[in-house]
Amino acid sequence: MIIKVKYFNLKKYVKISKPCLEMFITEVRVKFSIPEDKTLTVTDDGGTEVDADVFPELVTKDVCLVIHDSEGESPASESSGSLTDTLSLLSSQGSEVELSQSKRACLGAEMLQCVTAKDLVKNVLLEKPGGATVLKEYEDTGKICDSSRRQMEHFYDAQSGSGFLAWRLKTIQRKTKYHPESSSSPKAAVVMGGGPTLVRDNSQEDQLQDEQCKEAISLMTHTNERDTIFQKMQETFHFRQGLIHNPETSASVLSMFPRLLDTKGLVLQDFSLLFGAETAARLLERWPSYKPKLIKEAAALVQTPLLQRLLQSARGEQVESSADYHPGWDSDMSTLLLLLHILSLQPAGRKRGHKISARDAIDHLVVFHKSCRSLDEHLDSDERQQPYLLASGTTKRAISAFYIAMDKKLIPCQGNASLAAFDELFKVHFVFSLNYDESLRSMYTFIQTTIYNIDVGSTKESPKLKELRAKLLHDV
Structure with missing residues (x-):
């Protein structure tokens, strides 16, 4: 099933296997590179919010669904500092960008920053040798080939690994980016804390506790029944995660759960318990x-x-x-x-000594x-x-x-x-x-x-x- 979707001024088609709102939002995040921490809502092109119960019937009609996020920010592809992403905003908007008062309010500070950067890049390219050719190539083909990138070496400083365009864009972003919280606040301190070592909340049911865990661990050690091993490993998942995230006990997990070393698929089961089968x-x-x-x-x-x-x-x-x-x-x-x-x-x-x-x-x-x-x-x-x-x-x-x-x-x-x-x-x-x-x-x-x-x-x-x-x- 293919659905036409709009996120700010970007329009794309999103493909889903079944008419499910949750699956649709997941694929929208992938297509538009929207972070997981943003709450998304869906409306039709008239502004009426779409709920999960009406979504299956609505998507059978020829409508364009509109995505709104919790912060009203522009998608990452529009705020990227890379030359290609910035130039993609120049494809068909002419030499000047005019925004109405209401539209400026809707787009927010980050979109205005993006517009400023876009105009800057365009003006620089028009002033520099070969810049007009690059713009024309993008307008004609929708992309910039590698040879054109190499022709723009006068924008790049090979020794420092930076260039005129990169420097100017970073300066604009640093001066205009909105920082709602101090970098020393507890919330800001964990903004970049994602990854495999993050402690995650999990709502698994039927988890064994204390003595029951010890009995299950003993049973797994002495049985070769695959179904029993998988069941007991699932029931001791919370206990095992507690050991793993405790520096004093993490090294003992493989010795306490030796079936991980001779039973295929147990790692896959634990990962599914962490994140879900999808x-x-x-x-x-x-x-x-x-x-x-x-x-x-x-x-x-x-x-x-x-x-x-x-x-x-x-x-x-x-x-x-x-x-x-x-x-x-x-x-x-x-x-x-x-x-x-x-x-x-x-x-x-660019040199990285230990790399x-x-x-x-x-x-x-x-x-x-x-x-x-x-x-x-x-x-x-x-x-x-x-x-x-x-x-x-x-x-x-x-x-x-x-x-x-x-x-x-x-x-x-x-x-x-x-x-x-x-x-x-x-x-x-x-x-x-x-x-x-x-x-x-x-x-x-x-x-x-x-x-x-x-x-x-x-x-x-x-x-x-x-x-x-x-x-x-x-x-x-």
Whole structure:
């Protein structure tokens, strides 16, 4: 079912599988990149509010639903500081922007700030060599190609990693942005506190307490009945989360619940208890739409031998064998490594002393282990602090089993496909309240906020991550 939707001055089509208002709002947040902390209401184009009971019947009619948020702010795509997002506001509005008094009041301070920035960028481009050509290209095609971006080097300072446009926009945003609370207030202090270590409220019922938990833990240790293990793990979920979020007991969870080490699917169950089945399924459901876009984005980068081999594998093409460690993964894993590669690149001239290369970061995500070798020997020699995938098989394209290596122990993955194994690796961080590996932080955060839509708006994101999301979400 496809519905026409308007959010401020943006109009898009939103697709849902069934006429459910809750599902519709969830997809609207994804389409317009609206943070979870904003309360959304829906009206028809006449201003009448739409409730859940009338939504199924209303969407069968040819109407445009209007989205309103709790703060009356413009969508993130309009307030982004990136050049592409700012220029997208210039597509068909002429050389001057005229807003009525009532419309100014409706749009609010942030929209007026965006209009000011938009005019600034347009005027600068018109004054600088090549700027008019860039504007015309965007008006004709709706986007700016990489060659045009490179022609604008006189706006960019390669040594500092900034430029004239970026500097002016940041100055405007700093001077006009409204700060309703002091940065020292308790609420402001947790604004950017989202992520896998956040303690979350959960309303699971039928949870065991005290002695009942001890009895259930003992029963799980001595039974091999899969259904009983899953039931008791669900009933002790609150107890287990209390242990995990207590620094004094978090290290004992795997020894207290050893069935996590020999029963597949328990990590997936705990993640579903945290976020619900709909959120838990998002990566596997949405990956087919993101995958070709990521391959296209990686193909536009400056090509290296590693990147070329990953692109070949991601496209399903035959890759010649070589002594290099990286070629040979299947299409999904290769695309995930392309995502890591895209987000690991640094602009020319910008140096981060401790940052490792994309090639080395791959080893922090997945390690190939010959099935003829001992797993225990690998764990004994391993010094990694954060969880990673251990892929056991004869070759990287013939993996017989995936494991999540954590605290020198192995948690067996339920699926043998690389995407399903990565899905479980991502979820382990939330189930056990673990920080992301620093070299993989941007990649995990992209998966968290863009695909799973977890803690959107309260998780710190790099400018490159935001730019990539804007490109992918606008490529519809």
